[in-house]
Amino acid sequence: MATEKSISHVNNWPNAAGFGDLKDTTTPISLVLTGKIPSYVNGSLFRTGPGSYTVPLTNKPGQSFKVYHWFDGFSQYHKFDISPPSSEYPDGKVMYRSTSGSEALKKEIDDHNGSPVSSSFAYRDPCKTKFAKFFTKYDQNCDTTAANVSVTINPRFPSPMSGDSELVAKTDANMLLRLNYETLEPEERFTWTSLSTDDIEKALLSGPISAAHSCFDDGVEFNYVLNFGKNMAYTIFSLDRNRKLKVEAVIPVSRSAYIHSFFLTKKYIVVCLWQANFKYNGLAFMWNRNVLDSMDRKWNPNAKTEWFVIPRDGSARHDSSKIKVFKSDPFFSFHSINAYDDGDDIVLDLAQFKDHGILWDLTVEALRSDTATGVLDPSKLGSYTRWRLPGVSTTKQDGVAVVEAQASQSMNNIELPTFNPSKSLAKHKYVYGINSDGKSSFFDRLLKIDVDTLEAKFWTENGCTPSEPLFVADPNGKDEDDGVLLTVVLDGFQNRSMLVILDAKTMKEVCRATMPKDKIVGLGFHGSVLLK
Structure with missing residues (x-):
């Protein structure tokens, strides 16, 4: 039997522990601060993110139900309570806890002996059908917490300015999961549809797909629901701090795509229909019950990307002719970064891929250092890209979107992008994210991009795999980058995770809070900071 030391890792950069089946830490523990x-x-x-990939089957001893795509991992939620220096703790204090979010779903899987009871992101296997947080079927007859919802997490639902707020996890499905603030345990799942009291709105919001990333402005949350079939359309809606839902526009489309995020400015909502098309008006998904088999894998280099621009003044609510359309060359993206009005133009930043092949590349086997065949290829990743939609108000139809700037894909590739949240819907100078230097089978460093010069700074440590960096501003700071970044890092050599705090200006370490050996936070997706 192989020992830990004899296991070979790609480029001697171990990350396999971050893709394993992890135990919960339901009783908070204190981390060691440096x-x-x-x-x-x-x-x-x-x-939030995956915390396990297998379910042992009670009635089939020695056998397990397994998922194979990173996006299909079973949810686990994490909470770091961070206290600043005090008389009792001169350097500060960090407490950590975690809870699995898919135990009810795992029980259903076990009860069905691993047979299909839901939908998945990746391929179906006749023997081991895969489930997914993205498109878990909503069944009112099932346990109301039986879901796999863990792409984004919002500690102030429905908006950062809500008084009566909740901790809610979201995914790329029309499903949300309410969590307990303290224990992180799932309490109730619900849909965007359930938040409306109008029958017409409910019908428009009845589709299966939504964006994991909402947009926010002045206490109002924006998102969409995609309806498949003959009357295929994206229904754009808003939800104010008092939980009043309102349909902003309905965009009829001849093709539908997997859209993980979109854009918002003070004047417009922008939905970018990049190339990640569902086949047969989306009905392929209803048949296949998984995303990748339902998507057109062939890339069309001649197909145009469409940018739908919806005015926020309400004029498009009952008149779709008010929606402007811009077109550009094809690309794919997971993540918008920021957008803002610039006179009569719209400036939009995103992490842009040359095609959608990345969707098929993100299998656990390809990302784990002990099973991957090579490093994560930087040339296949997304790059920081700035687009401009010129003369929006004067454009009739078929405006032309223009690339204004693009960082080097090989050096400055970026994913899970973030920025100083005070610059939301406004001109910004810096963007942060995870980056691959081609040293491991996954992302291996953090970067900071100056969007004016496209120059970059990096943070990296041998054998360490970082997560999405979240910005916390210095209230006494004067510059946009006065503050720190919070990132959870897997130390592959020590086989444990740590919370690392970096100076956002210099990208140098300020401090770290280290977990006990073998205590791991899975390599996941997104997070949120809630300051006192």
């Missing part, structure tokens, strides 16, 4: 927490970092960091 360095000093800044005085203004006082609150909680919430994280």
